[in-house]
Amino acid sequence: MRIGDLASMTRVSVRALRYYEEQGLLASTRSESGQRLYENAAVNRVRLIQQLYGAGLSSKTIAELLPCVDAKVSTPESRERLAAERDRINTQIAELIIARDRLNDIIDATSRPNPECDYV
């Protein structure tokens, strides 16, 4: 498939896909005229990249990680890196839960008729 097809299938912009290739995250073959061609597997590849971006990983980190995924092997350094990222995500989840609860408190505090303030 061509880049536009991959873009619409993944809902990722053409520009982003070219950027992924530039960052070494997404490979493509080229047609005779130089147009990028992708296998069906590229769809899942892009989804994985999106998930990792969504988790807050940088292009550089993802670029270091994907070869491990492809080869299904990891070096001690990459394992350490992965575990560190997982821990960071866990911390971020915990912070988000706190922030969400805080936001709920705010919603509650500002939505109620707020009697303790009305009558003081």
Added chain:
Amino acid sequence: MRIGDLASMTRVSVRALRYYEEQGLLASTRSESGQRLYENAAVNRVRLIQQLYGAGLSSKTIAELLPCVDAKVSTPESRERLAAERDRINTQIAELIIARDRLNDIIDATSRPNPECDYV
């Protein structure tokens, strides 16, 4: 207290505190010579701001939200905004959990001696 004191108490940079003021998030009185002065309450204010930033809210959103917190009242629009942000955070938490599990899968898949690959 002066800005440096507030900065060290909150572990937020002086530059950031001035930026918060610039964005309308943090008020200060001024000494005769123009230096910023803060009440003790500013510490909690900064912590709240940090939490909201941590939750992914923008300066603009926080600026719209803080007056509601102060007045302990909310308009229908702000309530809607707050609920939307909470939902966004919930979505983000869910995505992070998925990403974390994905990362754990990768760690497992690349850490194991990987028999099903070694022997195929």
Added chain:
DNA sequence: CTACGACCTCACGTTGACGTCAGAGGCAAG
């Protein structure tokens, strides 16, 4: 008085993940 750190106001620099525009070529339909 003088040194020295904390503070002030501009105002430009940084970073990542793209958006966007320019100018040129590619490709199936009519």
Added chain:
DNA sequence: CTTGCCTCTGACGTCAACGTGAGGTCGTAG
């Protein structure tokens, strides 16, 4: 053959939350 959409390669623009200097003031300890 030409219309019209897709694709290509640069290359500059964007946006947020600050970082980082420049150049000057404040305040207090010695």
